[in-house]
Structure formats: C-alpha cells, structure tokens
Amino acid sequence: MLFKVIYSVLFVLTSVNCCLSAGISSNIRCLQTEKTALLQFKQGLVDESNVLASWETGKDCCEWRGITCSNETGHVVTLDLYYNSSDVYNVETPLSGVIAPSLLELPYLTYLDLSFNNFKGKIPKFIGSLSRLKHLKLAGASLSGPIPPQLGNLSSLYALDLAWNFVTFENLEWLSHLSSLRYLNMSGLNFSEVVNWPESISKLPSLVELQLSSCNLPNVELSSLSFVNSSNSLEVLELSYNFLNLSIFYWMANVSTNLVHIGLAGDQLQGPFPDVFANMVSLVSLDLSYNKLEGRIPKSFRNLCNLELLNLLENKLSDRLEDSVENLSCAQDTLESLSLSGNLFSGSFPDNLTRFSSLKELYIDGTNVSGSLPESFQPLSQLRSLSLVLNQFTGSLPDFTGLSLLRQLFISKNQLNGSIPESIGQLSSLEDLDLSWNSLNGVVTEVHFSNLSRLNSLDFSHNPLSFNLSSDWTPPFQIKSLGLDSCKVGPAFPKWIQTQTKLTSLYMSDAEISDSIPDKFWDLSSSLFELNLSMNQIHGKLPNLSTKNSTFFSLDLSSNRLDGPLPPFPSSVAILLLSKNMLSGPLSSFCETETPNLFNLDLSENQLSGELPSCWMQFQGLFSLNMAKNNFFGKIPSSLGYLKNAALLRLHDNNLSGELPSLENCTELRVVDLGANKLSGEIPTWIGPSLTKLLVLRLR
Structure with missing residues (x-):
C-alpha cells in the first residue's frame, strides 16, 4: 500500500527526462524513416485484437497508439505497448510475434516498454545498440534464453525491468556497466547459480530501487559485503520470497542509510531478531512477514520515527506485546499499518498502542494475548481495519464510538462476553463484521444495524445472542455473507433475510427456527452459493x-x-x-x-x-x-x-x-x-x- 506510493515517486523521477520532451507540435511530424521502421516492426507482430489499428500509413506516426515524439524534432522517443493484464475489463489479447531489428532505425528512442505481451523468443541483442535508451521494460513478456550481455552497453539506462520472464544468465557482469541505473527489477528470474549477485549489485552507484523477489537467491554470507561504489542512493530494497539468512540484516545496515522500503517477506529468516536498525532513520515501510524471527522487536526501532508500515506477520516473536510496542513509540504519530499476527506474544492488549493516532490497519491475530480490551478505541479514530482474531481476550466489547472510518472489524474466536454495544451500529463505513465464536449474549435489535448501510458480511455465529427484530424491519444494507449459526434467531424464519437480494452465503444452523421456509426466500437462490x-x-x-x-x-x-x-x-x-x-x-x-x-x-x-x-x-x-x-x-x-x-x-x-x-x-x-x-x-x-x-x- 504505502510502498506503492514510494515506487510511483521513483518512477516519476526516472521518467522525467523522457516526458519533458514528449508531446506533439502542430508543426512537427514524425520522420518517414522512423514511420517505415515502426511499420516493419508491426509486420513482425501477431495482433489478434487489432491493438495497433491506428498504425496506418496515411497517419502521422506521432499520433499512433503507444508512440510519443519529441515536440522539437519529431523523432520517436517512446514506444509503449505495455499490456495491462491486471485490468479485468481489458478484452484485448497481448501482442505476440517477433521484436524486429527495425527498431534500430529509431536512434532517439529513450523509452521502450513491451511488458506483459507474449513474444516467447529471446531478448534481441540489437537492443543493446539503442544507445539513448533510458527505460527498458520487458517484464512478463514470455521471453526466454540467455540475457544478452549487449544490454551492458546501455550506459544511459535509468530503469531496467526484466521481471517474470524465463531468461537465463550465469553472471551479472554486464550490469556493472549500467552506471546510470536507478531502477532494477529482475523479480521471478532464477538466480540460483549466481552466487556473486551481491557484488554485482554493489557496483551500481546510482541504484535507487532494487526488486529481486522470488528469484531463488542463493544463501550466501552477506555480512562482510557492502556497496563498493555506493553513495547511499538505495531507497527501495525488495528481496521477498527467497532463501536468505540473518546476514542480510547486517548487509542492509551497511548498504544505505536512506532506505525507505525493505521487503524480506517469506525469506526463511530464522533466529533472534537482529538489532541493526539504529541508522535506518528514513525507513517508511518494513515487511518481514512469513519468517521465523525470534525474541522481541529490537530497541533500535526506537529510531524509526518515519515508519508507516510494519508487517511482522507469522514469525516467532515471543516478548510481552506491550514491551515490543514500546519500541515503536517514535513512530506513534506516523505508523499507519501494523501487523503482528501469528506470533507468540504474551501479556495483555497494550494500552500504549492507543497512542498511535495515525493507525489505519491493526492486525493482532493468533498471538495468545489475553486480558480485557480497552474501554474505547476512540483514540484510534483513523482505523480502517481492526483484527484481533484467535486470542484469549475476555470481558466485554469496547465502545466503538468515533471509529467512523472503520471498514473491517474482526474479533472472532476469543472469550468475550456481555452484550454487543449499540455503538457498533454507528460505524457507518463498516463493510465486514465478524464477532463469531465468543460468549456474547444479550439481545440484538435494529439499533445495532441502524447506520450500517455499507455492510457486506456479518458473522455473529456461535454466540448465545437473541435476535429481537420487528417482522417488518428492512435492513439499511444489502449483505453478501451472513453467519448466524447457534444464535437464537427463531422461532419464525426471519423475513428481513428475504430482502437481501445480493446474498451469496447464508449460515443459520442451530438457530432455533421452527418454521417453514417461505416461498419468497427461494427466489434468492439465483444468487445464493x-x-x-x-x-x-x-x-x-x-x-x-x-x-x-x-x-x-x-x-x-x-x-x-x-x-x-x-x-x-x-x-x-x-x-x-x-x-x-x-x-x-x-x-x-x-x-x-x-x-x-x-x-x-x-x-x-x-x-x-x-x-x-x-x-x-x-x-x-x-x-x-x-x-x-x-x-x-x-x-x-x-x-x-x-x-x-x-x-x-x-x-x-x-x-x-x-x-x-x-x-x-x-x-x-x-x-x-x-x-x-x-x-x-x-x-x-x-x-x-x-x-x-x-x-x-x-x-x-
């Protein structure tokens, strides 16, 4: 979420030279030689969806789809045929075929993006001769074969994205020549044989963002390495879903003091949580989820005053939760997302957590934390998601007054008792509510739902709650998923459910209903799954x-x-x-x-x-x-x-x-x-x- 903003800023920075000269002057038209080169390039493509319908000989090529020309010279500077595979409304099929060498006739090309098409060939060697190229993006283009070392000739390159292809390489020697490179994404490529990858990366003095997720990075000792030519340029380091060891932390500590995002999720990191963050004062986002880190949140976290996102999901942290949270105190005005679920914390719900006034997402699921919840979550007025599932919380639910932005509320599988506070009905932004598998009792009335017009899912299952809703009550919501197992809903079959025309899932087992199912209810079966x-x-x-x-x-x-x-x-x-x-x-x-x-x-x-x-x-x-x-x-x-x-x-x-x-x-x-x-x-x-x-x- 937050680090996507960081990436966007970096892309703007690395794209600025390309875009400053882009545009079309009314007096400038594309050059005939470059138009011919583009038409030859088109001939090598298979375009089943007629994506390039605008590429007609009678039109100015500067007006073609995906083409941008210099508004001073008319030279083609951008060729952007990126296929948006994530757009569910995109009915076009990706381009396939051959990347033709006629692109060499575009000598002023600075931006080339053919990502997520379906070329199924090798990366052409001739791309290394596009000397003015600053942005080369070939991610997810089904390319295979060895990476041509000629790419090392692109000394002006700012951004290189080869992620999620099937290409091979034995070393990264060619990378060391890309002295201007600021953005490198090789995620999803197989690095298993490239044991010297850290040294190769360290020779990129201008690198700002490094993306090497799911690369099968070999488990090498990194603690003695540093960025040889580094000028503290690195800001984004994403190495998630590899097989690393704890030495990566000591390497990071020597790499750059300007790190803004660190991603080491799912890297099989095992052992005591290294206390190496004292100088990472610029850190905004840290994802260490799905590892096996032990102990507590390090004291050096007290220096991370700009931290906005911390994800420690599914580790083996076992400190008192309140003590670990105290080590985050410097970020109490900035932290927006905190995930501590799936750890072994002890103690009660930390009172000091209510001081984190900027929190939007708080996840403390399955941590064995016990005791009562705060009387009110009102100090956390910015909360959008609150999840406290599968703990040992006792006592009553808190007052939810003031949480007008809350969208998800999950407190299932605890030992809570007492009635559901009526303030829950004032959570006007609430979309998903799950209080199942507690010991909540008392009566549920229309007041509990009075302003829940956005509710999509509701689960009160396995609580001895009694429902007292008038027979002519029409809810303010159109719900999709409803769970009322082992609640006292009957004896009559609830009429209000018949108003829920978007219902896909209904669980109402053991609900003390002794009525027949109304014929009108079966009209909902066209949506019920x-x-x-x-x-x-x-x-x-x-x-x-x-x-x-x-x-x-x-x-x-x-x-x-x-x-x-x-x-x-x-x-x-x-x-x-x-x-x-x-x-x-x-x-x-x-x-x-x-x-x-x-x-x-x-x-x-x-x-x-x-x-x-x-x-x-x-x-x-x-x-x-x-x-x-x-x-x-x-x-x-x-x-x-x-x-x-x-x-x-x-x-x-x-x-x-x-x-x-x-x-x-x-x-x-x-x-x-x-x-x-x-x-x-x-x-x-x-x-x-x-x-x-x-x-x-x-x-x-």
Whole structure:
C-alpha cells in the first residue's frame, strides 16, 4: 500500500527526462524513416485484437497508439505497448510475434516498454545498440534464453525491468556497466547459480530501487559485503520470497542509510531478531512477514520515527506485546499499518498502542494475548481495519464510538462476553463484521444495524445472542455473507433475510427456527452459493429448485423436519446434505436433472423408499454417497461401479437384496458400509486386489 506510493515517486523521477520532451507540435511530424521502421516492426507482430489499428500509413506516426515524439524534432522517443493484464475489463489479447531489428532505425528512442505481451523468443541483442535508451521494460513478456550481455552497453539506462520472464544468465557482469541505473527489477528470474549477485549489485552507484523477489537467491554470507561504489542512493530494497539468512540484516545496515522500503517477506529468516536498525532513520515501510524471527522487536526501532508500515506477520516473536510496542513509540504519530499476527506474544492488549493516532490497519491475530480490551478505541479514530482474531481476550466489547472510518472489524474466536454495544451500529463505513465464536449474549435489535448501510458480511455465529427484530424491519444494507449459526434467531424464519437480494452465503444452523421456509426466500437462490439451515426444526416441503435459476454449490438442510418427496436440484450443486429429515418416496426425480458437479450426497436417515436409481454414471465426480437408514429395496444398481472417485459408500440399514455388483473400478474407496440389508451371495474376490485403499468394509 504505502510502498506503492514510494515506487510511483521513483518512477516519476526516472521518467522525467523522457516526458519533458514528449508531446506533439502542430508543426512537427514524425520522420518517414522512423514511420517505415515502426511499420516493419508491426509486420513482425501477431495482433489478434487489432491493438495497433491506428498504425496506418496515411497517419502521422506521432499520433499512433503507444508512440510519443519529441515536440522539437519529431523523432520517436517512446514506444509503449505495455499490456495491462491486471485490468479485468481489458478484452484485448497481448501482442505476440517477433521484436524486429527495425527498431534500430529509431536512434532517439529513450523509452521502450513491451511488458506483459507474449513474444516467447529471446531478448534481441540489437537492443543493446539503442544507445539513448533510458527505460527498458520487458517484464512478463514470455521471453526466454540467455540475457544478452549487449544490454551492458546501455550506459544511459535509468530503469531496467526484466521481471517474470524465463531468461537465463550465469553472471551479472554486464550490469556493472549500467552506471546510470536507478531502477532494477529482475523479480521471478532464477538466480540460483549466481552466487556473486551481491557484488554485482554493489557496483551500481546510482541504484535507487532494487526488486529481486522470488528469484531463488542463493544463501550466501552477506555480512562482510557492502556497496563498493555506493553513495547511499538505495531507497527501495525488495528481496521477498527467497532463501536468505540473518546476514542480510547486517548487509542492509551497511548498504544505505536512506532506505525507505525493505521487503524480506517469506525469506526463511530464522533466529533472534537482529538489532541493526539504529541508522535506518528514513525507513517508511518494513515487511518481514512469513519468517521465523525470534525474541522481541529490537530497541533500535526506537529510531524509526518515519515508519508507516510494519508487517511482522507469522514469525516467532515471543516478548510481552506491550514491551515490543514500546519500541515503536517514535513512530506513534506516523505508523499507519501494523501487523503482528501469528506470533507468540504474551501479556495483555497494550494500552500504549492507543497512542498511535495515525493507525489505519491493526492486525493482532493468533498471538495468545489475553486480558480485557480497552474501554474505547476512540483514540484510534483513523482505523480502517481492526483484527484481533484467535486470542484469549475476555470481558466485554469496547465502545466503538468515533471509529467512523472503520471498514473491517474482526474479533472472532476469543472469550468475550456481555452484550454487543449499540455503538457498533454507528460505524457507518463498516463493510465486514465478524464477532463469531465468543460468549456474547444479550439481545440484538435494529439499533445495532441502524447506520450500517455499507455492510457486506456479518458473522455473529456461535454466540448465545437473541435476535429481537420487528417482522417488518428492512435492513439499511444489502449483505453478501451472513453467519448466524447457534444464535437464537427463531422461532419464525426471519423475513428481513428475504430482502437481501445480493446474498451469496447464508449460515443459520442451530438457530432455533421452527418454521417453514417461505416461498419468497427461494427466489434468492439465483444468487445464493452456500446455504446451511441445518439443525433447526424447519418443516414443510422442498420446492423444485431446478426451475428457479438456482446457483447453489453447497446446500445443507440436514437435521430438520422436512417431508415430502425429494425434488430435482439445480445442476450447479456439489454438496447436498439432507440427512435426518422425514423425506419420503422414491428417488425417481433424482435423475431428471443432471448434476455433474455433485461431490457429496447425504440422504441418510430419512423415509425414502423404492429401488435405487440406475443413473449413477451421471455422477462420476461423487466423493461421498450416504443413503443409509432409509427404506430402499431391490438390487444395488451396477451403475454404482462408475463412481471411480468415490471414497465413502454407505447404504447400510435398508432392505437391499441380491448380490453386490462389481465395484472394482472404484479404486479410491476407503469406507464401504452395506450392513443391515438382505444381500446374498459370496464375498467378491475383487475386493482385495482392487480396493487397496479400503479401511472399513461392512457387509453384514
């Protein structure tokens, strides 16, 4: 977030020379030789989306897409055909083909960007002859083969981006000639054989930003190295997702005192947290997440007065949380994002944390911190996200007055009790609220939701809360995900849920509902993806959901009092759990609608009867099939032999008869329970050789 701003500033700085001369004068047109060169370049490209439709011979090439000319000479200075792969609305396909040498006829070219296209060739050697080039960006262009050392001839180069290609190299000797280089991104390239990478990088005296994420950097000893020609220019150092050791910290301490961003996430750093930050007074952003650092936040952090982002997620820090936070005190006016989740801190919620008045994001999940929460979070009025999940907090929830900017509030899986404060209903910016898995009690009323017009997700599950909402209440929000498991919602099925037309996920299991499901509720099934109403006393019949344009993936209505026949279900359903109801009649309708995605089917403990259908070849993705404790009779259909992915097959406690059909193709079976039926014949000889993964077999 914050370091993206840093990157943007650096890009502006490195691009300024290019852009100052860009533009089109009404009297200046592009040169014919350069137009011809560009048209020859176009001929080597495969342009399926007609991206270069504006590249017509009858038009001034300075007006073509991706081209910028000098407003003084008409020379082409920029060729920018960057493909924006991150834009979900981009319907164009990337360019492919060959990068033609006709670009050599653009002698004043200073900016070349072909990133995220699909060239699938080598980086052309001739690029090293574009002597005025200041920006070369070929990231994600599917390029392969060795990096041509001729790139070392580009002595004027400010920015080089070769990230996320398939290129190879044995050394970085060619880099040392790029004395003007300020930005280098080689993320995603394989550095595993380049043991001298630190020395090569250290020979770049003007380097401001270094991006080497996910490079498989070899684990070399760095503590004795420094930037040989360094002038403290380096400001951004991003080395995340490599395999480094703690010597990287001592190297950084000698590299530059002007470091603004350090990224060492996921680098397998293990051992005591080095106390080397005393001189890094310019540091704004530090990401050390997903490592194995131990101990406390170092005391040298007390010098980091400009720190805005600190991410220590998933380490092994074990100090008293309050003491570690105290070492951040110099940044109490600047720190905006603090992530301490997944560590081993002890103690209570630090009172000194409420002094950090600029905090926008605070994450302290899964740290075993205990005790009560502050009475109020009002001093942290800038908070956008607050997450305190999976700790051992006790007592009541704090007053949330004054947190008008808060968007995410997650305090689930603690030991909080008492009622939910009505001030939570005044969090007008709130989008996601999760208080599940506590011991909160009391009554939930309309007041708790009065100003939550932006709410997208709500989870109060597994709290003994009682809902007292008027039958004609219409919420101010249109929610997408709702969790009310083990809350006291009933006895009536809540009418207000029927107003939620954007609902995709509804969990309302064990909610003391003893009503029927209103017909109008099923009209929401065109948006519902997950529905769990299990363990209630819901009665009535199920409608034909295959006719309602339903999009269910998971449907759990088990442990209710539903009766009547089993209706057809939508083809989208993958998990269908209807056990422990009073459904009756045959399964004849089950084959009427194809459900090719069906993965888990549980119809056990109902009153279903008749012969089992013979359409199981339609459900070859089925993993678990349970139709036990019904009144089925007749033979087990041979089409069950098509369930080659099934691991569990339970048909016990029915009236099935005859011999067991061949299941020798069902080689993934772990559990087969056909007991308490009327099967006859010998135990098949194929069971041992074919069902080698079988753990449970019951035939009697």
